[in-house]
Amino acid sequence: xxxxxxxxxxxxxxxxxxxxxxxxxxxxxxxxxxxxxxxxxxxxxxxxxxxxxxxxxxxxxxxxxxxxxxxxxxxxxxxxxxxxxxxxxxxxxxxxxxxxxxxxxxxxxxxxxxxxxxxxxxxxxxxxxxx
Amino acid sequence: xxxxxxxxxxxxxxxxxxxxxxxxxxxxxxxxxxxxxxxxxxxxxxxxxxxxxxxxxxxxxxxxxxxxxxxxxxxxxxxxxxxxxxxxxxxxxxxxxxxxxxxxxxxxxxxxxxxxxxxxxxxxxxxxxxxxxxxxxxxxxxxxxxxxxxxxxxxxxxxxxxxxxxxxxxxxxxxxxxxxxxxxxxxxxxxxxxxxxxxxxxxxxxxxxxxxxxxxxxxxxxxxxxxxxxxxxxxxxxxxxxxxxxxxxxxxxxxxxxxxxxxxxxxxxxxxxxxxxxxxxxxxxxxxxxxxxxxxxxxxxxxxxxxxxxxxxxxxxxxxxxxxxxxxxxxxxxxxxxxxxxxxxxxxxxxxxxxxxxxxxxxxxxxxxxxxxxxxxxxxxxxxxxxxxxxxxxxxxxxxxxxxxxxxxxxxxxxxxxxxxxxxxxxxxxxxxxxxxxxxxxxxxxxxxxxxxxxxxxxxxxxxxxxxxxxxxxxxxxxxxxxxxxxxxxxxxxxxxxxxxxxxxxxxxxxxxxxxxxxxxxxxxxxxxxxxxx
Numbered sequence: 001x002x003x004x005x006x007x008x009x010x011x012x013x014x015x016x017x018x019x020x021x022x023x024x025x026x027x028x029x030x031x032x033x034x035x036x037x038x039x040x041x042x043x044x045x046x047x048x049x050x051x052x053x054x055x056x057x058x059x060x061x062x063x064x065x066x067x068x069x070x071x072x073x074x075x076x077x078x079x080x081x082x083x084x085x086x087x088x089x090x091x092x093x094x095x096x097x098x099x100x101x102x103x104x105x106x107x108x109x110x111x112x113x114x115x116x117x118x119x120x121x122x123x124x125x126x127x128x129x130x131x
Numbered sequence: 132x133x134x135x136x137x138x139x140x141x142x143x144x145x146x147x148x149x150x151x152x153x154x155x156x157x158x159x160x161x162x163x164x165x166x167x168x169x170x171x172x173x174x175x176x177x178x179x180x181x182x183x184x185x186x187x188x189x190x191x192x193x194x195x196x197x198x199x200x201x202x203x204x205x206x207x208x209x210x211x212x213x214x215x216x217x218x219x220x221x222x223x224x225x226x227x228x229x230x231x232x233x234x235x236x237x238x239x240x241x242x243x244x245x246x247x248x249x250x251x252x253x254x255x256x257x258x259x260x261x262x263x264x265x266x267x268x269x270x271x272x273x274x275x276x277x278x279x280x281x282x283x284x285x286x287x288x289x290x291x292x293x294x295x296x297x298x299x300x301x302x303x304x305x306x307x308x309x310x311x312x313x314x315x316x317x318x319x320x321x322x323x324x325x326x327x328x329x330x331x332x333x334x335x336x337x338x339x340x341x342x343x344x345x346x347x348x349x350x351x352x353x354x355x356x357x358x359x360x361x362x363x364x365x366x367x368x369x370x371x372x373x374x375x376x377x378x379x380x381x382x383x384x385x386x387x388x389x390x391x392x393x394x395x396x397x398x399x400x401x402x403x404x405x406x407x408x409x410x411x412x413x414x415x416x417x418x419x420x421x422x423x424x425x426x427x428x429x430x431x432x433x434x435x436x437x438x439x440x441x442x443x444x445x446x447x448x449x450x451x452x453x454x455x456x457x458x459x460x461x462x463x464x465x466x467x468x469x470x471x472x473x474x475x476x477x478x479x480x481x482x483x484x485x486x487x488x489x490x491x492x493x494x495x496x497x498x499x500x501x502x503x504x505x506x507x508x509x510x511x512x513x514x515x516x517x518x519x520x521x522x523x524x525x526x527x528x529x530x531x532x533x534x535x536x537x538x539x540x541x542x543x544x545x546x547x548x549x550x551x552x553x554x555x556x557x558x559x560x561x562x563x564x565x566x567x568x569x570x571x572x573x574x575x576x577x578x579x580x581x582x583x584x585x586x587x588x589x590x591x592x593x594x595x596x597x598x599x600x601x602x603x604x605x606x607x608x609x610x611x612x613x614x615x616x617x618x619x620x621x622x623x624x625x626x627x628x629x630x631x632x633x634x635x636x637x638x639x640x641x642x643x644x645x646x647x648x649x650x651x652x653x654x655x656x657x658x659x660x661x662x663x664x665x
Contacts, residue, residue, distance in 0.1 A: 015224035017313015020353045023553035024560050026665045040663040041313045071239040116444050119564050
């Protein structure tokens with residue numbers, strides 16, 4: 001769908017309320033021409049899945065800073081499979097240690113962008129994989 | 132001369148002030164010393180005490196707490212042994228959000244970023260063997276602050292202390308949670324009511340306690356510039372004061388017990404001038420707007436800490452150096468309490484070693500460098516005085532702007548302040564990504580394949596099982612009739628205008644859980660609907 005706008009759900013799962021990063025990314029992707037839907041704070045995995053279905057998005061981006069990225073990603077990927085949403089790409093950003101990236105990939109998370117990732121890299125990754 | 136000036140590149144501070152290459156007496160010719168005054172004299176530009184640190188050095192208070200109360204108790208005792216002079220308790224997110232450790236929503240978060248508290252029992256363990264009349268304790272808690280404060284008071288009771296012996300601070304600044312940090316539960320109005328309840332209760336019962344620490348810190352960490360940091364914090368503080376005044380509490384009594392928490396990173400001189408300007412402006416606000424006559428109420432007391440926002444993931448050891456400069460700024464700014472983010476904090480909860488380096492950094496300033504010898508050593512500098520003056524004007528403009536638009540409570544409820552701060556964060560990040568704003572090791576002098584030796588804080592899931600086991604045990608051994616009675620009483624009173632603190636304390640004494648009390652309040656107050664537009 002080269003001519004269609006990419007629709008991305010930017011979500012903040014769990015109890016952590018540090019939303020500086022997630023709001024920066026939401027503004028960035030919007031300025032890069034994507035349709036950005038931001039969930040707000042304190043979302044459960046089920047709420048995120050429901051929002052993704054309702055908004056019919058191509059991408060779900062999670063922002064996680066609390067250290068709980070693995071259990072959250074594990075739960076999300078399970079629901080993704082249950083709901084047969086295999087065409088939705090999952091990316092995660094936040095305070096993610098280098099050593100955890102491989103494990104997140106193994107779960108099916110397509111892109112991992114730790115704090116400090118380059119803007120072009122994030123935009124480029126989404127556009128390439130959705131293009 | 133003209134040619135050299137042309138070559139000078141423009142320097143603009145984050146607050147929008149243009150910096151001149153040199154400052155002379157001309158830049159301060161309109162500044163009469165009566166507007167600045169000696170330390171300890173209104174308007175306290177140079178500090179709130181006549182001799183500042185010569186009389187008593189700043190309190191060193193590192194933020195700590197993790198896993199269970201018993202683990203946290205061990206770290207507290209270690210820090211006290213190492214010469215730390217105050218405690219600052221970190222709670223885990225479920226506790227901050229009013230959820231018990233066995234709540235489904237708490238999964239994966241119990242004890243992760245702070246200590247888990249379900250009932251009074253946890254607070255009893257955390258302070259076991261720590262004489263709480265001898266050490267002042269900050270509790271970093273907001274939407275559930277009334278509950279945790281009630282627990283702290285009851286722990287003091289059990290240690291045999293009368294309430295007037297309790298010293299310390301509750302962060303208890305809910306309005307900033309809607310702007311940054313995000314641990315809100317209830318809508319804005321009932322949240323404000325809970326804050327007012329705690330202020331009123333403390334003013335009448337625990338005179339040495341600081342019931343609110345208004346946080347510019349998190350607002351700046353969320354992206355605000357230094358002017359917005361102070362302006363928004365003052366607007367928030369004014370909202371709390373107005374609430375307490377409406378209850379008939381005397382301004383002279385309680386304004387002196389409101390303290391501030393501010394952030395340090397960014398331009399060295401801008402931060403120092405920011406604090407001097409803030410101190411002067413607060414004195415004027417309290418005197419002129421609230422008609423206080425007690426000089427103590429006019430003194431802006433703060434914890435000014437080296438902020439995490441300035442630290443970098445890249446080349447983390449550089450953060451030790453940054454921390455030392457932040458500590459220096461803090462000392463030169465006349466802070467009452469200092470805390471530093473540790474060098475590994477961009478990665479993890481600080482290791483014992485990293486926390487110790489932060490403590491030593493502050494001790495070196497006090498004991499080796501002569502920072503405590505004389506008050507406000509930069510006072511009288513042409514640059515610092517001129518900058519202080521300019522910053523004060525900018526902060527006043529920013530405050531007036533929000534007030535003209537209908538005030539801070541409305542602006543936060545509608546998400547306006549949140550949007551402004553998020554916009555600022557985005558612009559800032561763009562400047563870092565383009566290299567316009569230099570971060571050493573990040574966008575300049577970067578090492579691509581750097582070896583990182585940070586030791587990660589270990590999160591031990593078996594402690595969660597212990598925590599839940601203890602919670603279950605308490606639930607079966609407590610007097611459940613009394614729990615039910617006190618919770619229903621709290622529900623009834625939440626529907627009235629009565630101060631809730633005594634009723635929360637009754638629930639606490641009965642070992643009602645944080646989750647049970649929050650649930651009752653949620654039933655009555657409802658939940659905040661976040662404005663999510665970017």
